[in-house]
Amino acid sequence: MADASGAASVDEETRVMKTINADVCVIGAGSAGLTAAGGAGALGRKTILIEAHKMGGDCLNFGCVPSKTLIASARVAHTMKDAARFGIEPVAEPKVDFLKVIARVQKVIADIAYHDSEERMKEEFGVDTIRARANFVGPREVIAGDVRVKAKHFVIATGSSAFIPPIPGLEGTGYLTNETVFSQTFQPKKLLVLGGGPIGAEMAQAHRLLGSDVTIIEKGRILGKDDPELVDVVRKRLVADGIDIREGTGATAVRKQGDSFIVTVETEDGGTEEVSGDQLLVAVGRKANVDNLGLEAAGVEYDPRGIKVNEYLETSNSRIYAVGDVNGGLQFTHVAGAQGRIALNNILLKVLKKKFNPDIVPWVTYTEPELAHVGLTESQLKERGIKYEVARAGFDHNDRAHAEGAPEGILKIYVDGSGKIRGVDAVGIHAGEIIQQFALAVSSGLKIGAFDDMIAPYPTLGEISKAAADEYSFDKLFTPFNRAALKLLAMFD
Numbered sequence: 258m259a260d261a262s263g264a265a266s267v268d269e270e271t272r273v274m275k276t277i278n279a280d281v282c283v284i285g286a287g288s289a290g291l292t293a294a295g296g297a298g299a300l301g302r303k304t305i306l307i308e309a310h311k312m313g314g315d316c317l318n319f320g321c322v323p324s325k326t327l328i329a330s331a332r333v334a335h336t337m338k339d340a341a342r343f344g345i346e347p348v349a350e351p352k353v354d355f356l357k358v359i360a361r362v363q364k365v366i367a368d369i370a371y372h373d374s375e376e377r378m379k380e381e382f383g384v385d386t387i388r389a390r391a392n393f394v395g396p397r398e399v400i401a402g403d404v405r406v407k408a409k410h411f412v413i414a415t416g417s418s419a420f421i422p423p424i425p426g427l428e429g430t431g432y433l434t435n436e437t438v439f440s441q442t443f444q445p446k447k448l449l450v451l452g453g454g455p456i457g458a459e460m461a462q463a464h465r466l467l468g469s470d471v472t473i474i475e476k477g478r479i480l481g482k483d484d485p486e487l488v489d490v491v492r493k494r495l496v497a498d499g500i501d502i503r504e505g506t507g508a509t510a511v512r513k514q515g516d517s518f519i520v521t522v523e524t525e526d527g528g529t530e531e532v533s534g535d536q537l538l539v540a541v542g543r544k545a546n547v548d549n550l551g552l553e554a555a556g557v558e559y560d561p562r563g564i565k566v567n568e569y570l571e572t573s574n575s576r577i578y579a580v581g582d583v584n585g586g587l588q589f590t591h592v593a594g595a596q597g598r599i600a601l602n603n604i605l606l607k608v609l610k611k612k613f614n615p616d617i618v619p620w621v622t623y624t625e626p627e628l629a630h631v632g633l634t635e636s637q638l639k640e641r642g643i644k645y646e647v648a649r650a651g652f653d654h655n656d657r658a659h660a661e662g663a664p665e666g667i668l669k670i671y672v673d674g675s676g677k678i679r680g681v682d683a684v685g686i687h688a689g690e691i692i693q694q695f696a697l698a699v700s701s702g703l704k705i706g707a708f709d710d711m712i713a714p715y716p717t718l719g720e721i722s723k724a725a726a727d728e729y730s731f732d733k734l735f736t737p738f739n740r741a742a743l744k745l746l747a748m749f750d
């Protein structure tokens with residue numbers, strides 16, 4: 258066991274059987290660590306990867322993959338119930354076999370697992386994996402199980418875990434977190450969801466569409482990191498699905514009564530109320546995995562948000578990088594992967610170091626309708642004093658959205674004074690796919706005029722980008738001055 262500072266104990270020191278010298282040692286085999294380790298190995302660096310729990314980390318085992326698989330089953334159930342709207346009378350009410358749904362979630366994880374496995378790391382990239390908990394015993398040395406690893410460079414990619422708030426009575430009630438919700442042994446009749454962020458919103462809707470009653474208890478506003486106008490479209494759908502959303506409602510106590518969870522909530526007007534359910538999911542944010550890592554011994558500074566890094570993702574020990582959720586920045590799989598690649602670049606090419614640019618990051622919340630974003634948010638533009646205009650289009654003007662029976666949705670493109678696309682928000686059917694083209698536009702610094710010559714295939718949802726851009730260009734082009742000039746030109750026809 259490590260002591261309180263995380264430094265290796267005498268026991269740990271005496272257990273060490275062998276020492277490995279490596280070029281790169283990566284701690285954590287989630288999206289960030291696998292990317293960094295695979296790249297280092299592929300480029301011929303002697304690389305050691307250390308993983309304490311499951312290969313693939315949260316995304317594969319307790320995050321993106323199981324959540325999107327559960328959502329896929331929920332959508333099938335919903336489509337079947339909704340079939341009459343498409344002129345197809347359902348034969349009977351669909352019967353959800355929740356345990357089969359959970360079994361499918363676990364099968365999809367198993368089907369993908371090889372991609373993130375120890376075997377693949379060895380066979381394809383020549384990386385050796387140690388399955389043990391790592392902790393630093395010095396600035397260039399970790400102990401993991403019975404191995405001491407000395408390396409020229411380290412990448413810390415230990416991720417994050419569910420933050421458990423200090424609510425009186427919560428501990429020991431057997432609540433669910435993202436680590437247990439995808440292996441439930443019964444379908445909740447009524448699920449209480451604490452927190453209305455992306456995890457809370459996605460899981461609430463999936464459970465509701467699979468037939469559970471659901472209440473979201475959110476102390477602020479649901480999906481508070483996204484554009485409020487667009488979140489409103491999602492909120493309306495969640496309510497229409499039958500989800501009870503309590504916003505401005507903090508939980509002050511939890512108790513168990515028989516099989517029920519009773520949550521005391523403080524309402525916005527200062528009163529209290531009790532809400533009960535047979536299952537409780539805690540999804541109120543994440544806590545960086547920095548404990549018992551021996552960060553003090555390594556000279557790596559951290560705070561409650563996570564390990565402190567500069568724009569090159571270097572920690573206070575310049576030979577140690579911290580990437581992915583553990584540095585407390587934007588917590589997404591694609592960010593973890595991108596940061597893993599940047600750390601690798603900076604280890605290999607000291608003279609051509611790359612910075613991580615948070616201003617080009619996309620994200621998608623997989624509710625129905627999807628909520629997607631890339632680049633700067635409207636509030637960031639305001640905070641930074643950047644002058645911008647908004648090019649908009651509604652899904653109700655998109656023929657394909659009508660054909661799909663989903664004409665609710667909005668696209669907002671934020672365009673600065675030079676015409677550059679600085680950010681985009683979208684809500685609507687497959688908004689996550691629509692945002693892809695804007696991820697490229699924002700990362701390439703494209704101007705909205707780039708859409709002028711683009712020919713979008715008809716009828717696609719993606720056409721909405723061209724519709725918003727055309728509307729914007731039309732307003733710019735057909736000013737009263739330009740109209741008058743055109744009239745003048747016509748006189749010479």
Ligand SMILES: Cc1cc2nc3c(=O)[nH]c(=O)nc-3n(C[C@H](O)[C@H](O)[C@H](O)COP(=O)(O)OP(=O)(O)OC[C@H]3O[C@@H](n4cnc5c(N)ncnc54)[C@H](O)[C@@H]3O)c2cc1C
Nearest residue numbers: 285287288289309314315320391415416581582588589590
């Ligand atoms: C329910 C849920 C749904 C999500 N959905 C999405 C989504 O749709 N899209 C998206 O982009 N993101 C999503 N995320 C976020 C995404 O899962 C994370 O951002 C991503 O997994 C972070 O990757 P990482 O490599 O930083 O950390 P992790 O995946 O957490 O990996 C860290 C690894 O380090 C290991 N570790 C920790 N400490 C040690 C130690 N001392 N020694 C050795 N190993 C150690 C851990 O066991 C773990 O395997 C979701 C998250 C959750 C919880």
Ligand SMILES: NC(=O)c1ccc[n+]([C@@H]2O[C@H](COP(=O)([O-])OP(=O)(O)OC[C@H]3O[C@@H](n4cnc5c(N)ncnc54)[C@H](O)[C@@H]3O)[C@@H](O)[C@H]2O)c1
Nearest residue numbers: 452453454455456457475476477508540541542588621622
């Ligand atoms: N689709 C995706 O990409 C996806 C999906 C799930 C998670 N994630 C990632 O995981 C991160 C964590 O997700 P999350 O939903 O746990 O966190 P979050 O921080 O995004 O949202 C947590 C919510 O809980 C609320 N809250 C906090 N304390 C509370 C309390 N005591 N009572 C009631 N509400 C409370 C907050 O106001 C907030 O709205 C996300 O920020 C995102 O980066 C991504």
